[in-house]
Amino acid sequence: MSEQKKKTTIVLFSGDYDKAMAAYIIANGAAAYDHEVTIFHTFWGLNALRKDELVHVKKGFLENLFGKMMPQGADKMGLSKMNFAGMGPKMIKHVIKKHNAMTLPQLIEMAQEQGVKLVACTMTMDLLGLQKEELLHDIEYAGVAAYLGDAENGNVNLFI
Amino acid sequence: MSEQKKKTTIVLFSGDYDKAMAAYIIANGAAAYDHEVTIFHTFWGLNALRKDELVHVKKGFLENLFGKMMPQGADKMGLSKMNFAGMGPKMIKHVIKKHNAMTLPQLIEMAQEQGVKLVACTMTMDLLGLQKEELLHDIEYAGVAAYLGDAENGNVNLFI
Amino acid sequence: MSEQKKKTTIVLFSGDYDKAMAAYIIANGAAAYDHEVTIFHTFWGLNALRKDELVHVKKGFLENLFGKMMPQGADKMGLSKMNFAGMGPKMIKHVIKKHNAMTLPQLIEMAQEQGVKLVACTMTMDLLGLQKEELLHDIEYAGVAAYLGDAENGNVNLFI
Numbered sequence: 001m002s003e004q005k006k007k008t009t010i011v012l013f014s015g016d017y018d019k020a021m022a023a024y025i026i027a028n029g030a031a032a033y034d035h036e037v038t039i040f041h042t043f044w045g046l047n048a049l050r051k052d053e054l055v056h057v058k059k060g061f062l063e064n065l066f067g068k069m070m071p072q073g074a075d076k077m078g079l080s081k082m083n084f085a086g087m088g089p090k091m092i093k094h095v096i097k098k099h100n101a102m103t104l105p106q107l108i109e110m111a112q113e114q115g116v117k118l119v120a121c122t123m124t125m126d127l128l129g130l131q132k133e134e135l136l137h138d139i140e141y142a143g144v145a146a147y148l149g150d151a152e153n154g155n156v157n158l159f160i
Numbered sequence: 161m162s163e164q165k166k167k168t169t170i171v172l173f174s175g176d177y178d179k180a181m182a183a184y185i186i187a188n189g190a191a192a193y194d195h196e197v198t199i200f201h202t203f204w205g206l207n208a209l210r211k212d213e214l215v216h217v218k219k220g221f222l223e224n225l226f227g228k229m230m231p232q233g234a235d236k237m238g239l240s241k242m243n244f245a246g247m248g249p250k251m252i253k254h255v256i257k258k259h260n261a262m263t264l265p266q267l268i269e270m271a272q273e274q275g276v277k278l279v280a281c282t283m284t285m286d287l288l289g290l291q292k293e294e295l296l297h298d299i300e301y302a303g304v305a306a307y308l309g310d311a312e313n314g315n316v317n318l319f320i
Numbered sequence: 321m322s323e324q325k326k327k328t329t330i331v332l333f334s335g336d337y338d339k340a341m342a343a344y345i346i347a348n349g350a351a352a353y354d355h356e357v358t359i360f361h362t363f364w365g366l367n368a369l370r371k372d373e374l375v376h377v378k379k380g381f382l383e384n385l386f387g388k389m390m391p392q393g394a395d396k397m398g399l400s401k402m403n404f405a406g407m408g409p410k411m412i413k414h415v416i417k418k419h420n421a422m423t424l425p426q427l428i429e430m431a432q433e434q435g436v437k438l439v440a441c442t443m444t445m446d447l448l449g450l451q452k453e454e455l456l457h458d459i460e461y462a463g464v465a466a467y468l469g470d471a472e473n474g475n476v477n478l479f480i
Contacts, residue, residue, distance in 0.1 A: 006312050011478070013342055015401055018203055022173055022319075025283075029304035035312070043338055044401050060418075062411055069402055081175055081204050082229060091222055095287045098220075123345075127415045144349035151476045152326050152355070156311045158171070158319040159342075159478040166472050178363055182333055182479075185443075189464035195472070241335055241364050242389055251382055255447045258380075316471045318331070318479040 006035045007154040011147065014160055015044025015071060016080035017089050017104055023160045024107035030156065031114040039111070040147045042121035045160075046128065048074045048108065049120055049135045063129020070128070074104040112138060119146065166195045167314040171307065174320055175204025175231060176240035177249050177264055183320045184267035190316065191274040199271070200307045202281035205320075206288065208234045208268065209280055209295045223289020230288070234264040272298060279306065326355045327474040331467065334480055335364025335391060336400035337409050337424055343480045344427035350476065351434040359431070360467045362441035365480075366448065368394045368428065369440055369455045383449020390448070394424040432458060439466065 008030035012023045023039060031037045041049055052073035059067060071077045079088040096103055102110065112118065119140045125131070132141070151157050168190035172183045183199060191197045201209055212233035219227060231237045239248040256263055262270065272278065279300045285291070292301070311317050328350035332343045343359060351357045361369055372393035379387060391397045399408040416423055422430065432438065439460045445451070452461070471477050 008308075008312075011342070011346075013339065013480075019173065022171070022202060025304055026171075026308070029308050030312075033305070033308055033312075035308075042342060062415055062418075066402075066411070066415075082226075091226070092287070095222055095226075095289070098222075099286050101283065101287060123421065126419050127412070127421060129415070144345055145353070147346070148328075148349050148353055148355075148476070152328075152350075152353075153475070155313070156308070156317050157476050157478065158317065159480050160173075160319050168468075168472075179333065182331070182362060185464055186331075186468070189468050190472075193465070193468055193472075195468075242386075251386070252447070255382055255386075255449070258382075259446050261443065261447060315473070316468070316477050318477065320333075320479050 006033070007150065008035045008037045008156040009147070009151045009154045010039045011159045012039050012041045012045035012048065013043050014080065015047045015077055017074070017077040017092065018079050018081070019160050020045065020048045020074065020077060021104050021107060024104065024111055026158070027116050028107060028110050028114060031111065031116050035155070038117040038119060038150045040119045040121060040150070042124045043128070044070070046120055046125060046130055046135075047071045047077060048104070049118065049139055050130070051134060051136060052076070055134045057131045057133050059129050066128045067130065067134075074108055077104070166193070167310065168195045168197045168316040169307070169311045169314045170199045171319045172199050172201045172205035172208065173203050174240065175207045175237055177234070177237040177252065178239050178241070179320050180205065180208045180234065180237060181264050181267060184264065184271055186318070187276050188267060188270050188274060191271065191276050195315070198277040198279060198310045200279045200281060200310070202284045203288070204230070206280055206285060206290055206295075207231045207237060208264070209278065209299055210290070211294060211296060212236070215294045217291045217293050219289050226288045227290065234268055237264070326350075326353070327470065328355045328357045328476040329467070329471045329474045330359045331479045332359050332361050332365035332368065333363050334400065335367045335397055337394070337397040337412065338399050338401070339480050340365065340368045340394065340397060341424050341427060343478075344424065344431055346478070347436050348427060348430050348434060351431065351436050355475070358437040358439060358470045360439045360441060360470070362444045363448070364390070366440055366445060366450055366455070367391045367397060368424070369438065369459055370450070371454060371456060372396070375454045377451045377453050379449050386448045387450065394428055397424070
């Protein structure tokens with residue numbers, strides 16, 4: 001029966017709040033329709049998986065710099081448009097609350113509850129100097145081969 | 161017979177003139193090859209569907225602000241690269257004319273003539289405060305469930 | 321037998337170093353797993369195919385301006401995030417070297433060696449005034465019809 005399940009596989013490359021929202025809304029929708037869903041986080045998309053507290057890990061100079069400059073967790077991400085030095089995300093979060101929609105951290109939590117497979121790309125974790133201790137619990141770690149294994153039999157494949 | 165038709169389903173998330181052009185060029189091409197084509201406009205991509213005249217509707221403060229700041233219709237959208245405070249779109253439109261290519265508003269018109277299904281995402285319309293009166297005629301309104309229904313049986317699924 | 325080969329078809333629209341890296345890493349991975357792989361370069365993604373030396377060709381004023389302003393080859397492309405006026409790409413190339421990963425020009429070379437089909441979109445070449453003499457050798461030239469022909473039977477379709 002699991003063979004007949006539809007499959008949705010999303011590469012989340014972007015580190016923008018709005019694009020990550022779109023990815024997680026589609027993922028949660030697909031999971032609700034009983035798809036087998038994977039979000040493969042790579043490059044800036046990894047920041048959606050960062051814990052929002054400061055985690056002390058030993059890093060090289062550049063890796064430390066990347067870690068400091070990148071948003072620390074989903075709630076700190078900016079918008080792809082109309083970011084206005086951080087005002088845009090405040091506006092979006094305000095209308096989300098007003099319309100009883102879900103914030104990005106809530107969407108991620110829901111995805112985990114629904115069994116969406118959240119994968120962190122180990123190659124780009126290396127490049128950006130992100131370590132497992134810095135990321136959320138219950139994440140899987142894999143590379144492009146695992147992504148292709150999921151995607152090549154998929155129904156909905158997206159790069160966001 | 162309609163069961164055997166190929167299906168192209170595009171999420172247009174971006175509010176950039178060049179990315180929307182790419183979406184509509186692929187959509188029109190697919191329609192010409194007899195695909196069943198849907199463009200699902202969400203977030204900033206909704207701006208491609210806005211009428212270019214000012215439509216007076218009652219809105220909250222933030223929704224009004226979003227409405228004012230976002231491009232009012234396809235022709236007003238900026239470029240994803242080399243926008244140069246609006247010079248980039250002028251340059252692109254100049255070379256489009258020179259090479260007898262189609263502008264974005266022309267591409268959208270052609271898509272409607274070819275029966276491409278243009279959908280506006282109701283959830284993000286709510287968030288950005290866009291109302292039906294502000295959007296083009298002959299648009300469908302739907303949410304992520306309808307998108308997944310189209311995409312899960314699709315041949316070409318893209319997120320732009 | 322070739323009928324049963326899996327197919328990966330990527331539209332590379334973006335002119336960013338990091339997004340082009342992602343496209344070529346997926347393409348090389350898919351080629352290693354014996355997929356038939358095509359990267360269709362359009363708009364700013366065409367810059368990844370530019371030769372890194374200056375090629376003298378006759379152009380109109382705007383086309384010349386575009387040519388001068390756009391990155392001349394893969395190595396000159398900027399980052400989609402944290403570009404910092406060119407410091408970002410230097411940082412990324414530094415960590416790529418440190419982790420023995422491949423730079424974008426190396427990934428493109430590998431793709432050509434693995435038989436990944438690299439296509440330049442002729443319509444956007446016209447718009448941006450790019451000529452065949454300015455692009456790498458062993459590139460194919462085609463339009464949206466050829467793209468759809470590849471994509472409609474594909475397993476993994478991505479727009480990057």
